[in-house]
Every structure is written in C-alpha cells, then in structure tokens.
Amino acid sequence: MATRCLLVDDEPLAVQLLRQHIGQLPFFEVAGSCANAVEALEVLNHQPIDLLFLDIRMPQLSGLELLKSLRRAPPTILTTAHREYALDGFDLDVVDYLLKPVTFDRFFQSVERFLRRSQQPLSNVLTSSEPQVIYLKSGYKYFKLDLRHILYVESMKDYIRVVTTERTIVSKYKLGDLERELQDKGFLRIHRSYVINMAHVTAFTASELELGVHRLPVGDSYKAYVEKTMPRR
Incomplete structure (x- = not known):
C-alpha cells in the first residue's frame, strides 16, 4: 500500500517541489494538496492521510493552529522558511521540521525518520x-x-x-x-x-x-x- 501524503502550503512552487521529491519515492503518493489549513481540515476529516507536509505561515489559520485543533493528527513534517517556529513544532510531536527551499537529501532524511517512527524501515x-x-x-x-x-x-x-x-x-x-x-x-x-x-x-x-x-x-x-x-x- 502506498503512503498517502497531503501537502498543505499556500506557495504553489513549494507544493510543486514537494511533489517532485515524493515522485522519486516508490510507494509514496500525493493524495492531495491544499492552499490553506481550512481546506486541509476538510480533507483530513474525509480521507485517510498517512503523512502530512504542513506549512506554518498561511492565511486564516496557521499550520500550528491546525495541528492543535486536530484530535488525532497524522504524522506531520512541518515546512517553513522561518526557523523560529522549530520549538513550537517539536512541542506538538511532529516528525521533522524542514526549512525551505527543501532539498531532496533533507526531505529524504525526514521520510526515513517517519518510516522509523512507524516501524517501516526504508530498505535499499x-x-x-x-x-x-x-x-x-x-x-x-x-x-x-x-x-x-x-x-x-x-x-x-x-x-x-x-x-x-x-x-x-x-x-x-x-x-x-x-x-x-x-x-x-x-x-x-x-x-x-x-x-x-x-x-x-x-x-x-x-x-x-x-x-x-x-x-x-x-x-x-x-x-x-x-x-x-x-x-x-
């Protein structure tokens, strides 16, 4: 079964880059993308999502506010251009914290961390x-x-x-x-x-x-x- 990823970011170029990175991994797929946290909340309430890539600074509702509002958040990797939110993110038990622009090697490290946490080692x-x-x-x-x-x-x-x-x-x-x-x-x-x-x-x-x-x-x-x-x- 493929790992279903949801991308939440109001920057189209950031979403496109994550799509490219995910496209290089077998058994991972982009289940959808949302431009804001309100849209993401709707998706999360109606679709199974295995891994959430979540921007922090977005209109209406921030990524951190979205996580706090969820009763049961999926494993989450935060993506942002702002270092100052790192501690807040880890307080919410996120998988990782990626700084934009996200390079593939750093993205890959986050995916391996997610798989270790879910006890699915990424074999060669x-x-x-x-x-x-x-x-x-x-x-x-x-x-x-x-x-x-x-x-x-x-x-x-x-x-x-x-x-x-x-x-x-x-x-x-x-x-x-x-x-x-x-x-x-x-x-x-x-x-x-x-x-x-x-x-x-x-x-x-x-x-x-x-x-x-x-x-x-x-x-x-x-x-x-x-x-x-x-x-x-």
Whole structure:
C-alpha cells in the first residue's frame, strides 16, 4: 500500500517541489494538496492521510493552529522558511521540521525518520507489486529495475554492482541480502562475489559462465550446485 501524503502550503512552487521529491519515492503518493489549513481540515476529516507536509505561515489559520485543533493528527513534517517556529513544532510531536527551499537529501532524511517512527524501515531494495520489478537505491534515488534485464550482480565489499542490459548501478547493500530478495526468481549464486540471471547465460563450463560478452568465474564451492542447477536441453 502506498503512503498517502497531503501537502498543505499556500506557495504553489513549494507544493510543486514537494511533489517532485515524493515522485522519486516508490510507494509514496500525493493524495492531495491544499492552499490553506481550512481546506486541509476538510480533507483530513474525509480521507485517510498517512503523512502530512504542513506549512506554518498561511492565511486564516496557521499550520500550528491546525495541528492543535486536530484530535488525532497524522504524522506531520512541518515546512517553513522561518526557523523560529522549530520549538513550537517539536512541542506538538511532529516528525521533522524542514526549512525551505527543501532539498531532496533533507526531505529524504525526514521520510526515513517517519518510516522509523512507524516501524517501516526504508530498505535499499524495495519489492514492487509487479512480480518482475524491484527498486534499488543508489545515492538518493530509487531505480526501477526489471529483473528480466539484470545480467548479474557483483559484490564489492559493502556495496554491490548491478549490471543490466541498460545500465550499471552501484548500491550500498550486501550481496547475500539481495540474493534473498531474488530467491525463486531465476537467479543463481555462482561465486562468493557473483549472482547471475540464468536466463542470460549463453555458455558455461564447470569453471566459467558466459553472459554474452561477460565471462564470470564459478567458485570452487559452488561448482557442484551450479552443475546441478543450470538447465540443459
């Protein structure tokens, strides 16, 4: 289920920037946006909202006044250009306090704080409702990867290198953890440093596999398993 976000801000450019940031996160969606707190109150009374992005200085009713008026406020991230309201916000137990203009890295930290608080850790790999798709985090972005296009994954100590037919992505992740994510999806561990997509194997021997132009070694402790697992016609 996607995390439904409500954006409350009377500055269109601020709303547009938050929409762009949220659009880079899988499983997050903008449920709506409001130009003032009165409109937001109407939405909150009639729709389920999981995360509220709330400006403080707005006409009619401030963001802080809105929070105080709610019997049960959703988790809230305050957005404002004014530092002086920070203590007031934390007195209301908000998730975080973002200063405008909101950069993506600072926004991302707030989202991770929200997920930790709701006990939903943001993994470097997110599975999708689409059975052949995962999202892999590289830097501050999540990349949508079609499993059918992955050639192989290489371990680089605390990182992995994912080579696909279209691109190469490096992510801070353990190869063993990704191997578990790919279990029963046509992937095979052939070496302590390599997991391959069996669909792309073009030739193999007891000690080496070829995936088109890529030639990868088979580890000694994996040879018997690879020999038994690789399909033959």
